[in-house]
Amino acid sequence: MSPLCVGLRKSVIAFAIITASAALCSVTGVAPAAERKAADKSDWKAPARAARKKNPVEPAKASLDAGKKVYAAECADCHGPRGAGDGPGARELKEAMPSLADSKVWAQTDGELFWKVSTGRGDMPGFDDMLEEEDRWHVVNYLRATFGTKAQARRGDNRASQASARGGKSE
């Protein structure tokens, strides 16, 4: 083989390697993964169907008492006694804890809160296989009654009933 040809082949191989590694980089894409994480953090939304789900449990005293027990046993360690996100377990988490007294929480329907408690995300465990469905509604009732202001609690209730009035199925 002539020296010219060898040189040519070398550069063809080099070109192929560069092209291949460029393609590989764009497939494994470090940057897009980081962007995805940022998007996740900013917005945790329940699916519309879950948001429309109607709370089947009246927030009567028995439910609030049951919810209080669940909260103390399963949630206070991270969310803190007043829902401020200052429980002892929260100190070990890397993620910032949301305050359960935040109006952003209360703008959500019971169905949305129920879905979040059931599904979890990141450091927030999903309780669908740890708590009975009824206990998850009790704790949602307890959260709204305890950490939302009265006005916020009312707004949340309205939103939930408006959603069901718009034709949301109560399943």
Ligand code: HEC
């Ligand atoms: C191990 C710590 C931990 C425990 C235990 C825990 N949470 Fe959370 N919770 C979190 C974290 C962290 C988030 C924020 C998750 C995110 O935004 O990705 C969160 C988010 C939430 C949200 C959503 C708030 C919003 O911004 O919409 C609700 C509601 C909630 N938790 C309720 C509960 C309830 C009820 C329990 C107990 C049954 C509980 N959590 C137990 C850590 C915890």
